[in-house]
Amino acid sequence: MAVITVERKPLTFAERTYLPQIAGGLKTTLKHFFAPNDTLEYPEQRPAIPPGYRGVPTLVYDPHGREKCVSCQLCEFVCPPKAIRITPGEIPAADASAHVEKRPQEFEIDMLRCIYCGLCQEVCPEEAIWLQNQYSTTGYTRADFVNNKQKLYELGGTLPDPHLKWDKKLAAEQHGNAH
Amino acid sequence: MSTIAEYYFGLPLLLRMVLQGTAVILVLFPAAAACSMAERKISAWIQGRPGPNRTVAPFLAWIPGISILRNLGLFQLAADGGKFTFKEDPVPGHVNKFYFILAPIVSMIPALTTVAVVPLGAYISNGQLLPIILADVDVGLLAVFAVSSLGVYSIILAGWASNSKYPFLGSVRASAQLVSYELSMTLSVLPVFLWINAPGEHGTLNLFDVVQKQSGTGFAWDSVWFAAYMPVSAFIFLVALFAETNRQPFDMPESEADLVGGFHTEYGAFKWSLFFVAEYCHMIVGSGVFCLLFLGGWNPLPGLPLALLADWLGIAGVPLLTGLLGIGIFAGKVASFIFFFMWVRWTLPRFRYDQVMNIGWKKLLPLAIANLVFYALAIAVIQK
Numbered sequence: 370m371a372v373i374t375v376e377r378k379p380l381t382f383a384e385r386t387y388l389p390q391i392a393g394g395l396k397t398t399l400k401h402f403f404a405p406n407d408t409l410e411y412p413e414q415r416p417a418i419p420p421g422y423r424g425v426p427t428l429v430y431d432p433h434g435r436e437k438c439v440s441c442q443l444c445e446f447v448c449p450p451k452a453i454r455i456t457p458g459e460i461p462a463a464d465a466s467a468h469v470e471k472r473p474q475e476f477e478i479d480m481l482r483c484i485y486c487g488l489c490q491e492v493c494p495e496e497a498i499w500l501q502n503q504y505s506t507t508g509y510t511r512a513d514f515v516n517n518k519q520k521l522y523e524l525g526g527t528l529p530d531p532h533l534k535w536d537k538k539l540a541a542e543q544h545g546n547a548h
Numbered sequence: 549m550s551t552i553a554e555y556y557f558g559l560p561l562l563l564r565m566v567l568q569g570t571a572v573i574l575v576l577f578p579a580a581a582a583c584s585m586a587e588r589k590i591s592a593w594i595q596g597r598p599g600p601n602r603t604v605a606p607f608l609a610w611i612p613g614i615s616i617l618r619n620l621g622l623f624q625l626a627a628d629g630g631k632f633t634f635k636e637d638p639v640p641g642h643v644n645k646f647y648f649i650l651a652p653i654v655s656m657i658p659a660l661t662t663v664a665v666v667p668l669g670a671y672i673s674n675g676q677l678l679p680i681i682l683a684d685v686d687v688g689l690l691a692v693f694a695v696s697s698l699g700v701y702s703i704i705l706a707g708w709a710s711n712s713k714y715p716f717l718g719s720v721r722a723s724a725q726l727v728s729y730e731l732s733m734t735l736s737v738l739p740v741f742l743w744i745n746a747p748g749e750h751g752t753l754n755l756f757d758v759v760q761k762q763s764g765t766g767f768a769w770d771s772v773w774f775a776a777y778m779p780v781s782a783f784i785f786l787v788a789l790f791a792e793t794n795r796q797p798f799d800m801p802e803s804e805a806d807l808v809g810g811f812h813t814e815y816g817a818f819k820w821s822l823f824f825v826a827e828y829c830h831m832i833v834g835s836g837v838f839c840l841l842f843l844g845g846w847n848p849l850p851g852l853p854l855a856l857l858a859d860w861l862g863i864a865g866v867p868l869l870t871g872l873l874g875i876g877i878f879a880g881k882v883a884s885f886i887f888f889f890m891w892v893r894w895t896l897p898r899f900r901y902d903q904v905m906n907i908g909w910k911k912l913l914p915l916a917i918a919n920l921v922f923y924a925l926a927i928a929v930i931q932k
Contacts, residue, residue: 391896395891399891401593
């Protein structure tokens with residue numbers, strides 16, 4: 370390996386007086402003085418959320434208003450900080466989506482435990498749990514930070530998902546070609 | 549109007565002086581406090597932030613246009629002032645109580661005293677230009693130097709009374725620094741006074757007379773400000789002024805990176821804010837002195853003295869308006885100078901302590917002496 374000797378020039382007289390450098394620095398700061406701010410006025414202005422952002426985990430409905438979650442509890446199982454607690458429940462036979470068999474009776478995500486890793490979203494076979502754009506959670510008590518089922522659906526809304534897997538399955542069953 | 553004036557001039561001289569002094573302090577103290585907000589805003593703008601802009605008094609929030617004041621941080625300033633005044637003011641157990649409490653008071657006294665001999669403007673009465681000044685004394689600048697250098701005692705007192713190593717180091721640095729730069733500062737203004745005091749005339753160190761020598765009209769010799777005649781003097785004075793007011797890049801006594809908070813580490817609340825305000829008072833008075841010595845005081849432009857401008861505006865016969873004009877121009881110059889101070893602060897990093905001493909003794913002092921010798925010879929030749 371060749372050694373390159375860097376020539377270290379002694380400081381010139383102008384450099385030793387500091388003055389040209391000071392003038393240069395003043396020019397730079399003056400430029401910034403008149404430049405527009407780099408900051409956001411936060412609560413009023415919100416940052417643009419990039420696609421794929423992992424905010425607060427939420428539950429979603431399908432376009433027909435059915436809860437997508439079938440309470441398989443995979444997310445509860447995979448959740449590294451054990452933030453998710455699901456109480457599974459059966460869907461009564463009178464319900465329109467009785468063929469889905471199960472939905473969560475209660476679904477709680479403790480936002481004080483959640484680490485926003487997105488594993489729940491990744492593992493969900495029903496695409497029912499999504500980390501969405503909300504990034505700011507506030508509350509006065511520990512209980513305020515536990516999102517229950519109702520809150521999760523409020524945050525989640527409807528997923529415009531055209532697959533409607535369970536409707537297709539029901540139709541197939543009714544045509545007699547259930548697997 | 550005239551009855552008020554008559555009543556006022558009928559008061560005993562001493563009472564009038566007290567009233568005038570109080571009036572000046574009542575302007576200077578809030579102005580110094582406002583500098584702290586200016587500092588925060590300027591630092592914010594330089595760093596691409598909006599700065600403090602949220603505080604507003606709730607009972608004023610409905611006024612349209614109040615958001616301009618809010619965005620300038622005016623109410624934040626009031627809130628800060630209120631906080632410093634009313635919050636608990638602890639005295640640590642290990643300090644020397646008497647001197648600990650004395651130090652901030654001592655810091656305020658020279659800061660507010662120097663302004664007495666600094667003309668704040670000028671007015672025209674019966675065709676004659678007169679200074680607006682609390683004490684029109686011939687020692688002028690010498691008094692400024694003498695009193696303002698007392699400011700270092702407050703820092704020494706604070707550092708020593710705090711009975712703690714960082715404040716002590718800060719105060720030791722401060723005393724060394726102030727003494728070093730005072731020499732250069734004094735030497736740098738001597739050429740100005742050599743020039744305005746011709747031999748055989750009535751000698752003076754009065755700052756008003758310095759401005760009078762920069763008040764020529766048109767292309768006369770004396771219409772050029774001294775900053776152009778004596779750039780090296782002005783430069784040395786400026787650098788020394790930064791050092792004397794403990795401003796970046798010379799803020800050795802505070803250098804919070806290595807000394808926690810410097811001499812005021814142990815201080816909080818109102819006592820701390822007194823140190824703060826005193827520093828800004830020094831800055832304001834120092835800027836004022838610089839403007840008077842080198843930048844033509846209340847003359848709006850070189851070759852355009854105040855009297856001429858007042859003539860053009862047609863207010864030369866009204867002393868009050870000419871006075872306000874003079875004060876306005878002078879205050880504008882001082883304000884832009886304060887801006888320069890802050891601009892430099894948010895641009896430059898701090899010098900190391902050995903660099904400060906090096907610059908002070910090995911660079912600035914010889915330069916000041918050479919400058920003095922050069923101008924002494926030059927003035928001797930010119931004024932012969």
